[in-house]
Amino acid sequence: MMKSYQIVYPSPDTSMKKIVTKILLLILATCTCLQFILFVIHFFSGWSHESAPTPALKSGTFYVAELQKNDQQLENAKQEQITAPRYLSDLSTLQFRHKTSLITKRICAQHYELLILVASAPPNLQRRNNIRLTWAFRRALKPRWTTVFLVAQVQNQPLSNFLLREDEVYGDLVRADYFDHYWNQTRKIQMGFEWAIRYCRFSFLLKTDDDVFVNTPAVLSFLNNPTIPNVMLYAGKQYKNPWILRSGKWKVSLEEFAGIHYPDFCAGFGYILSRDVVASFVEAFSMVPFFRLDDVYVGMLAKKTGIKIVHADGFELNSKRPELQCTPSTNFKTLIRHGVEGNCLIEMYHRAVLSRRDSDRSNELSHT
Numbered sequence: 372m373m374k375s376y377q378i379v380y381p382s383p384d385t386s387m388k389k390i391v392t393k394i395l396l397l398i399l400a401t402c403t404c405l406q407f408i409l410f411v412i413h414f415f416s417g418w419s420h421e422s423a424p425t426p427a428l429k430s431g432t433f434y435v436a437e438l439q440k441n442d443q444q445l446e447n448a449k450q451e452q453i454t455a456p457r458y459l460s461d462l463s464t465l466q467f468r469h470k471t472s473l474i475t476k477r478i479c480a481q482h483y484e485l486l487i488l489v490a491s492a493p494p495n496l497q498r499r500n501n502i503r504l505t506w507a508f509r510r511a512l513k514p515r516w517t518t519v520f521l522v523a524q525v526q527n528q529p530l531s532n533f534l535l536r537e538d539e540v541y542g543d544l545v546r547a548d549y550f551d552h553y554w555n556q557t558r559k560i561q562m563g564f565e566w567a568i569r570y571c572r573f574s575f576l577l578k579t580d581d582d583v584f585v586n587t588p589a590v591l592s593f594l595n596n597p598t599i600p601n602v603m604l605y606a607g608k609q610y611k612n613p614w615i616l617r618s619g620k621w622k623v624s625l626e627e628f629a630g631i632h633y634p635d636f637c638a639g640f641g642y643i644l645s646r647d648v649v650a651s652f653v654e655a656f657s658m659v660p661f662f663r664l665d666d667v668y669v670g671m672l673a674k675k676t677g678i679k680i681v682h683a684d685g686f687e688l689n690s691k692r693p694e695l696q697c698t699p700s701t702n703f704k705t706l707i708r709h710g711v712e713g714n715c716l717i718e719m720y721h722r723a724v725l726s727r728r729d730s731d732r733s734n735e736l737s738h739t
Contacts, residue, residue, distance in 0.1 A: 471656065472561075474548050475546050479517065484594070485576075486516070487507065488519060490560070493523070496533075502581065506724065522534060523549050574646060580639070583710075585641070586706055589685065590707070594643070601645060609636075614632060627662070687709065696711065
């Protein structure tokens, strides 16, 4: 007896989605390679071939004495009559104008609804490029947002030259004249806020890091919600009445900060401030002593200026399930998620932004 077989064909919609996904990933990978090749060509055209390879920045336990030594070396370099690096060439005119160590004087081209400041470590070029190709990418002729990267100085000269070339190519680095270090993040926040107020016109500011996914359209929708105020806004993942840790990575000595609890603050991987709040924080720099935990420091500024925090569920520290780290939340819209980089960032961008954009476009066509 002859057996009969039934051929099951895949759903056209499923096949098309897989093809579109593969094409988009291929395009993003190709753009990344081309962008990196162009950057390397531009960089090596002005860099001597005798330069040593760039090592990674020193990392590890924070030593106050070492950090002070680094800052003192930079201060001594300013005072000596030597050939100064390009980023210090006009320091004499800046030191009386800026409240912080800010160097960059680049002016924003227009008013933006959202200004995004990304704190980035100097050697993290690939992370910055991935962000440029995904959620920071602007398609409109007059975009509603713009993105810049906050990057400090390094003692390694080849890496310093590399950063100068990167800024020439992309024009999106905001620099300061202190040496980059994990426990110098507060200085990075200070100079970024001052640059924003002095040189850019914007309605809201989002501060984030280079290992974070930002759902830019969702953030803009969040800000357009009638329940979200246009002024006096400090929004993010709120920590209420947080304990001061006396041991572990985040330990703080009694000499640094006495007491039991910090003021309320938002997690440092992402929070939103209205322009008036940024301006009041810059003015408060001189009244709130430097504190090396940058997110706590922002909470101190908020307490000093009387700003209340708006908690938002869309600011996600990590996915509750590790296997879903690269997938947007379904119970509420992911605005920002920490710990997303590399291929995970590309996947997250496709699922949260491109797929939603295609879905909205299909809905619009179905109603015409």
